Amino acid sequence: MSLDNEQLARLASLARLEIDPAESERLRTEMEKMVELAGKVTAAATDSSPPIAHVQQGDQPLRPDDPQPVTDNLSRLAAEADADMVVVPRVVE
Amino acid sequence: MAVQDWQMVIGIETHVQLATRAKMFSSAPAAWCEQPNLQANELDFGMPGTLPVANQAAVDMAVRFGLAVDARIATVSEFARKHYFYPDLPKGYQISQFEHPIINGGLITVADDDDQFAVRLVRAHLEEDAGKLTHDMRPGKSLADYNRAGLPLLEIVSEPDLRSARQAAAYGRTLHKLVRWLQICDGNMQEGSLRFDVNVSLRHNESDPLGTRCEIKNLNSFRFVEQAIENEAARQAQLLEAGESIIQQTRLFDTTSGQTRAMRSKEDAQDYRYFPDPDLLPLRIDEQTIEKIRRGMPELPDACRQRYIDQYGLSPYDAGVLSAERGLATYFDEVARQCPDAKLAANWVAGDLLALCNSAGTTPAKAPVTAAMLAGLLSRIADQTVSGKMGKEILAKMWQSQKPADEIIEGEGLSQISDAGQLQEVLATIIEKNPKQVQQYQAGKHKLLGFFVGQAMKETGGQANPQQLNELAKRMLDEQK
Numbered sequence: 001m002s003l004d005n006e007q008l009a010r011l012a013s014l015a016r017l018e019i020d021p022a023e024s025e026r027l028r029t030e031m032e033k034m035v036e037l038a039g040k041v042t043a044a045a046t047d048s049s050p051p052i053a054h055v056q057q058g059d060q061p062l063r064p065d066d067p068q069p070v071t072d073n074l075s076r077l078a079a080e081a082d083a084d085m086v087v088v089p090r091v092v093e
Numbered sequence: 094m095a096v097q098d099w100q101m102v103i104g105i106e107t108h109v110q111l112a113t114r115a116k117m118f119s120s121a122p123a124a125w126c127e128q129p130n131l132q133a134n135e136l137d138f139g140m141p142g143t144l145p146v147a148n149q150a151a152v153d154m155a156v157r158f159g160l161a162v163d164a165r166i167a168t169v170s171e172f173a174r175k176h177y178f179y180p181d182l183p184k185g186y187q188i189s190q191f192e193h194p195i196i197n198g199g200l201i202t203v204a205d206d207d208d209q210f211a212v213r214l215v216r217a218h219l220e221e222d223a224g225k226l227t228h229d230m231r232p233g234k235s236l237a238d239y240n241r242a243g244l245p246l247l248e249i250v251s252e253p254d255l256r257s258a259r260q261a262a263a264y265g266r267t268l269h270k271l272v273r274w275l276q277i278c279d280g281n282m283q284e285g286s287l288r289f290d291v292n293v294s295l296r297h298n299e300s301d302p303l304g305t306r307c308e309i310k311n312l313n314s315f316r317f318v319e320q321a322i323e324n325e326a327a328r329q330a331q332l333l334e335a336g337e338s339i340i341q342q343t344r345l346f347d348t349t350s351g352q353t354r355a356m357r358s359k360e361d362a363q364d365y366r367y368f369p370d371p372d373l374l375p376l377r378i379d380e381q382t383i384e385k386i387r388r389g390m391p392e393l394p395d396a397c398r399q400r401y402i403d404q405y406g407l408s409p410y411d412a413g414v415l416s417a418e419r420g421l422a423t424y425f426d427e428v429a430r431q432c433p434d435a436k437l438a439a440n441w442v443a444g445d446l447l448a449l450c451n452s453a454g455t456t457p458a459k460a461p462v463t464a465a466m467l468a469g470l471l472s473r474i475a476d477q478t479v480s481g482k483m484g485k486e487i488l489a490k491m492w493q494s495q496k497p498a499d500e501i502i503e504g505e506g507l508s509q510i511s512d513a514g515q516l517q518e519v520l521a522t523i524i525e526k527n528p529k530q531v532q533q534y535q536a537g538k539h540k541l542l543g544f545f546v547g548q549a550m551k552e553t554g555g556q557a558n559p560q561q562l563n564e565l566a567k568r569m570l571d572e573q574k
Contacts (some may be wrong), residue, residue: 016178053171053193053369059377060172065150067115067122074138074239075130084129085227085236088180092228092235 003032096323096330099295102303103261103322104253106290107268108246109278110222111154117221117245118145118188118373125284126240133224133239139183144372147172147219151245154277155195155219156378156386158247161275161393162214164199166383172219172373175365180237181223189248191367194218195376201251201271202395205263212264213252220246247277253292253303258322262315265289269315274394274419288313293325295333304329305339309346309353321346325353397422405435414443421447424457427464432471441471445485449492461495462488470498478502479509480559511558513565516549519557520569523548534570542567 008028012019019027073084080087113123119136126132136143159166173191196217203210224242226235249268255261269287272278279286289312294304307329309321324346329339344353392400394416401412415425425442432438442457446467450460457464470491474484479502490501502508510516523545524531534541545566550557 060374062149063146068120073130
């Protein structure tokens with residue numbers, strides 16, 4: 001299956017990614033290969049296999065309810081912080 | 094036609110914040126913190142390379158709820174990613190459960206005054222909460238605090254079985270009581286520990302197909318639930334009667350105007366692109382674990398209320414008051430166990446003790462007068478060492494001093510005077526000093542008996558056994574004839 005530049009741009013927009021035009025051709029080719037691989041997976045006969053949620057065997061380990069203190073205010077890593085909070089573009093009218 | 098010509102059909106999704114100490118998938122503390130972002134670690138911030146691990150206590154609490162509502166507990170359930178872009182969700186997805194939730198089915202019985210009805214549950218699933226945004230601090234900006242991000246939630250989804258705003262609020266109250274009783278949620282509505290999303294549609298008759306519904310999100314009080322439904326139903330009725338159709342949409346309730354307004358419609362509804370979370374393996378709960386949790390379940394509120402009626406002969410109203418909260422019920426059970434008269438215990442716990450708790454802003458469990466101390470006082474009332482009236486004063490002193498009743502009774506010489514000879518002596522003096530009243534009494538003014546009893550009470554500092562005093566006074570006055 002081929003992937004055109006328009007589809008790539010839409011996917012990038014959905015993923016909130018900004019793609020450098022110089023890189024788009026390489027990315028488009030790589031993604032085409034990924035789609036092709038997915039095509040192979042879907043072609044496998046799975047009618048007799050029950051659906052699974054995870055490729056690994058095993059169960060979810062559980063964590064004891066034991067809180068660990070947070071000493072570092074991670075908002076300091078944000079592009080912009082104010083009053084110990086992360087500053088983001090306004091999201092309400 | 095008006096709104097009352099339509100039948101409301103209501104289903105409710107309830108978000109219950111589980112009372113764990115740590116978060117759902119991270120080890121950050123779940124306790125409230127005023128300082129922004131100091132209860133949020135790398136996982137809550139959605140940092141790359143972090144891995145979520147589910148909290149055992151949250152899973153146990155979900156099972157406890159499932160057992161309480163007689164639901165099916167899934168021995169295998171799955172966590173899924175629910176994707177949406179919003180700055181309150183740093184990972185870009187919320188970990189939730191989709192196709193295979195932990196709790197399936199179940200039934201909640203609601204008793205609202207004379208109305209008793211059952212609400213079927215569709216499911217209940219575990220998920221994590223989002224962060225909190227503040228919009229009014231910086232022009233053109235919003236500020237994100239991730240302390241709430243990752244707190245464990247149990248989302249309880251009902252079938253559309255509710256038929257009025259009042260029923261919906263009663264369902265909410267029943268759920269609120271149940272999750273507090275099970276000690277899986279602190280029930281603090283103002284802090285958002287319990288939030289309701291309400292789906293409302295209208296139709297004419299029970300047999301009609303369901304109408305198009307609108308969802309009103311994020312209601313955090315029973316009053317708002319009731320108001321939002323009433324207003325939304327009136328809005329829908331007006332549109333339908335004008336020949337218009339309802340657009341399926343999500344709406345917000347404006348608590349100031351009391352109206353709902355559109356938030357987003359189905360056309361631009363989000364595709365959440367659910368898929369099983371590759372970071373989390375399937376959640377398996379074996380039968381032994383379920384059985385262990387079942388054995389640790391408390392008696393449920395309805396059973397407790399019925400037991401008070403059957404075992405202690407309490408009225409349905411009193412039984413309801415005493416089983417309103419688990420702490421109160423435990424306190425009452427302890428008093429009733431130690432006190433010879435369960436009805437006396439019921440009256441004192443539901444009356445004086447609760448009044449003292451309310452005025453001191455405390456609960457029976459934390460009251461300075463313990464259940465054993467109150468039972469001690471009630472035993473002295475039951476054996477007539479002190480009167481009920483004196484008991485109230487002694488209780489107030491116990492509350493202040495935390496001393497047992499017997500110590501106060503003995504220390505202050507408050508024992509009731511039940512010695513007939515002593516009481517006769519007191520009455521004889523009063524009769525002698527008040528010949529005019531004696532004459533009037535004997536002439537038929539029998540209400541003057543109260544005068545003699547009152548004088549004798551005054552003379553004994555309120556310590557005379559009132560019943561005995563009454564009988565003696567009557568006999569002595571009658572004998573004067």
